[in-house]
Amino acid sequence: MGPLVMGAVCYDPKVVTIWTGFRRWFVERGLPFDFVLYSNYERQVEDLVAGHIQAAWNSPLAWVRARRLASAHGLTARPLVMRDTDRDLTTVIVVRTDSAAEKPADLDGRTVATGAVDSPQATLIPLAGLAEFGAEVTVRRYDVGVGLHGDHISGERDAARALAAGEVDAACLLDASHLTFLREGTLRAGATRVIGQIGPYDHCNMTVVDTAPAALVDRFAELLLGMSYSDARLRPLLDLEGLHSWEAGRVTGYEVLEAAADRLGFYGPEGQILAADYRP
């Protein structure tokens, strides 16, 4: 039996450090493990469902597509584990303090800045949310790192800058990004106001398909879940990956994004890429 091969998208050079470190950890504990890097999530998902890799460290949007694509092939995808820090995220809709808008519906007819076309937190979820609130908006999109599903914070930062500069009426940001932009000074204290919060929803997960060898997958999950933050060898890797503990995967946190992908016509029900202006 060959090793369990996991895919990861290299949105940042640290991905190599993280998974090289984890790989050593797995191999020392008897799990034959290797990883391959992808430049974007779409190819990773396609390779997962095709069986070229047995696990994929997926963005939430990649999870949505993997689930649909697998199902269309008569397979079942499931989130094996996820980071504790990826549970219950929210998106905020932010305006300048002097704006007349009090709630998302007030943005009807206005211009709204978002992250990249494929950002769940800064584009898909908020745009679907605004549509649901009955606000028809003009979208000013900041496409940074297309194909990385919003892993790049730069698109959100550009959206926040556009809001501060008065170029747009509102910006859509991850809750944590709003705090970051305030702390770093991209947004001035007191200059913006949150008029809507959408969520909670879950973020990344480790996706597996039922064609993968069960024994390897079980051992993989066991080793991930057993990683302790008190272990001095693992902690730098966990810090780098931005988690404290791996938790069991759950499917319940993706309904908001599933609905958004449908409403905005991003993916089809069988995992087809429908968004015309999406070129990863």
Next chain:
Amino acid sequence: MTERRLDLGGLGLDRGAHLLLRRTLEPLAPGDRLAVDGRAPALAVHLGAWCRAEGHRLESPAPGLAEPPVAVVVRGDRDDERWMTATRAGAPGDVVRRPPPEWGLAARGALVEAGGPEPMFDLDDRDLLWADVAPRLYAHAAARQWDPAMAIPWNEPFQVPDEVEAAVVQVMTYLTENEQAALIVPARFLGRIHPHFREVVQLLAVQVADEARHMEIFTRRALLRHDELGTSSAGGRASLFALVEETDFALASFLLSVLGEGSFVDLLAFLERHAPDPVTRRVAWLAMQDERRHVLFGVAHLAQHAKADPKVRDRLRAAIERRYDALRDTAGLNAEVFDSLVLLAAGGWSPEQIETGYARVQRLEADMDQGRRRRLERLGFPADEAEALSALHTRNFM
């Protein structure tokens, strides 16, 4: 169940509220609940993001409360786990024999989180590096720093015959060359010494800075009246390179400080005594004060080293012999430097003056030899062996 409550007032997480949260959560047990009040805009949103990143959990306040908090933080255990296996990097006043590499750059006595880099500081043995006098020597060195622009009477008028001035220029050229070597040698060891031996690092750092000033003042004296410097001989540079090339700390310190800088203290005293002008007298005196300290540390740590490991004397002996062999066929001291010293001490060209100057340089060489023998004996060499070894020291003085 009674909940702890924290009122943040108008303070938001974008402006430091996390300090109050941390302080209040710290003494609680994992799973304990903290109700948070506050008026900062978007506080609930930011609390959610902050808790996620910090490993705490955020709950909405229970319904039906008369004065509900903004949210309830359920304490996680991330911070406890981080510091669970931390250890102290010794104690501030206690230098250990062999500090482990993982203490790395941590201050001596700091609480060190486990993990992280294990930098290679290959000079990590107290016996090799330490001298009990090091902290006091460092304090002394720091207190005695002087400003080259202010400490020397650069503009004081003086008259010196042209040829004596040329001799001063030659000697200053030679001194500068030696100072460059004296700077490089400790500088190259600095980055290899385990930071646990902080005072040794500090002392050597100041020593490097001392040499930088010496280079400056000797060059400046040389160029005070002349546009050109004197000569640099191949033999002199070969002798200095034998110093710079030594990669063993004990041996380099021995050759540089105990033998070389020790001899230099005598040379600088000679220059101060026979200087033809006030600027030369002052630069020699200032450099001599620093050099005394350099010699003191070299002798002190090598004496402690030799006490802990008597066999180190065999290596020191071999180092002198090796350098002697390597330099056997070189001229050693630049002949022009020797003659310049004679002329400088003579003060003029009459045969009587030259005879006096020559005798003074001979006495200088005898003083240097005496000093080296005295220091070798302090390191535990018997008198007859100290005499033999001193005779093998480079003719270049440094």
